[in-house]
Amino acid sequence: MDITLKPIGTVHSPLKERERRDASATIAEIVIEPEYAEGLDNLEEFSHVIVIFYLHRSHKPAPLKVHPKLRKDPSPVGVFASRSPDRPNALGKTTVKLLEHRDNILKVQGLDAIDGTPVIDIKPYIPDIDAPPEAKVPLWMRG
């Protein structure tokens, strides 16, 4: 079964090239297609939103094992245990700070998608369901 999605908008960002970096201070705009603008109503009542986007510059076919940058152990890990942009279904998921919502444009901080990235979905970030308090990650993910 194939699943077909249609982008609802596009990322406009100063990040132009694929490279691993800290985008936590990056400010970008998400321009939503006018036909979906009404669907953004009330979004500004949330401080943060989840952006699902299509990693259009990902490498295909995606490898099943990757080596996370921070990992000192030279053995690779499974791609689903990584946030590599090269994955079987090239979707990115980033929680960003919503700075402004005017009409069909969202100004956000912390989006690590490059300029031109197709946006698939926007969801409100809700700590009660999105942030389990007792979560643990392995040492290698912390550098």
Add this chain to the structure above:
Amino acid sequence: MDITLKPIGTVHSPLKERERRDASATIAEIVIEPEYAEGLDNLEEFSHVIVIFYLHRSHKPAPLKVHPKLRKDPSPVGVFASRSPDRPNALGKTTVKLLEHRDNILKVQGLDAIDGTPVIDIKPYIPDIDAPPEAKVPLWMRG
């Protein structure tokens, strides 16, 4: 531009019907296609994982305004300010507790996807990037 995705697995869950409920205690299995099983290596080193899935029973075309169950104000909100399963690109995103990983099967707690749901991606949950500490939600989202 259309984006085509291919499911990497399927949800096996006691939840059989679409209805809003608290799934925080629900235990389900995600059966990954054997060809992708190697991509799950090391996932068990994380306590929680993010599951991206296709809401195959969502209503089409999706409305742009919806009324969240908890909201007392009778005016609807934009679909992108809600977690409604009926949305322009019917993708769900749930952070679940990873109870067990054996071969190509993940046993998880807290997955609100119904039985038979196609799974699109699995990502490790990393609080440092997935859980901004200062997030705020509107009163109506808290009931």
